[in-house]
Amino acid sequence: MYAVGDERGNDKAIAKLWKNGIATNLTDGTNTASANSVYVSGNDVYAVGFEFNGAKAIAKVWKNGIPMNLSNGLNAAFATSVFVSEGVVYVSGNEIIGTHSVAKIWENGKATNLSDGTNDADARSIFVFGNDVYAAGSEYDGNNTVAKYWKNGIPIVLTTGNFSASANALFVSDNNVYIAGYEFNGTKNIAKVWKNGVPMNLTDGNNDADASAIFISKNNIYTAGYEYAETTIAKIWNNMIGTNLSDGTLSTDIHSVFVSENNVYVAGDGSNGSKSVAKIWKNAVLTNLTDGSNNSFCYSVFVK
Template structure:
């Protein structure tokens, strides 16, 4: 998300006139990361605030947190938890309190959140009649289900709302051309083909420009409308999992096996040195400070301007969101 999805944060630092400055400036941001930590023999949905973990899953069954979005004083996290029937239940946690998005009859999961005004959009999937079907929930209620075509949208991994337009992207089943939807609930929804990607992991809109990110074969790439930017040369398996716009700069995060990769305007940096399996799942930028959430050798990690901070010795970090301290 978006985004699979995309937004920003503030970091203030100040040089001191004297070494004995009695009132040094401190970081004025809160960094939220969603993911899962291995606790008590299983993975448990977790959100970290400035590195401090809060369990979201009950711990009775395995759970995961895939997306986080902060609006005002409220922290929203999307993910899933297995029930007693071994079915994943798609969930939305608001300030740690869970709402079930599905009834547990079928397995389901939630991957992305986007908040526009007072509306909370969550994207994911539910298995229906043996087939994954992309779904969107709005304010806790089912909003849209992908139609059952041969090349249906199997899961919603990115949502972006601009004005009255809702953009939806994800994984397409079958062998058809990749595409994204605009206003899927409209009487005649708009479908935009993206043949230069095999999958869309992240979608961001800026004015009339639509940025999509993913991969084509083994090449990590993103598109600005139809203009392709290759991030890797295809010599190793690679993908772009997240894209973020900051002013005129385009940041992208993903991997080129085995390294976690961060690209700024197409120029790559290895965040883990490239010696162990790692990836970036989410990128967030504010005032030139870059945050990247992911995993490094099965550790849940958030990088701040390239410096890693381990959140869990065994776990995964899937999304990062940063806000000003209140």
């Protein structure tokens, strides 16, 4: 089991990789950094995220711990998700160009803009199915953020823009495109799944909620995120039926879900009363990745 995130000791966050619970630092702590996504292909472990150069965030990919810059440091840039297919490393993210965030993908380090920079946009998740490259995120339309995804660079809009929304995670299975995210209903954020563009609500709108991760296995839809009721409650939904992973005593959040051999792995973090602790759940059984002495966060899990 592989997981990535960061640990924040003194002033600088250190990007981290955990393999079966054993931590390895991806950065030395000179500059603030974080790892946002992990993918394992063969014997190679890929992590993506960012590291500051003292002034700007540089989008980065680490292959077996060795860093490579995706951006040149002239503009702030962030890598959010990684997928490897037939030896090609695909990364989603965004770069601040001028006054706006531009949604981007990189293929083996070569950048392509998904948005034109007129309005803020980002790409939060990437998935490759056959010869098709999908990325999910959002773009501001002048009034609200619109949930959308791109297929081979062509945008497909999921929401009308009447209320703010975002597509946070994407999974393609049997030519069906599943997306997890949220849409505001005028009062609360509703956690949602879109299947081929058709929305399904995970929550009833009584509390703010968001779906940050999705995984399809044996035609089962696993979605993970949070619902807020006085504190942030970690949740997982199996075929739209929700289960709490935390009791609401202290705030806890989920960022990633992965299913392997009928085991469901979830990555996130939660408060111990004073610090945030990086966490993994396997079939709803919790394991802490850090001891709680420093703030730490776990953003992605991959099992191989």
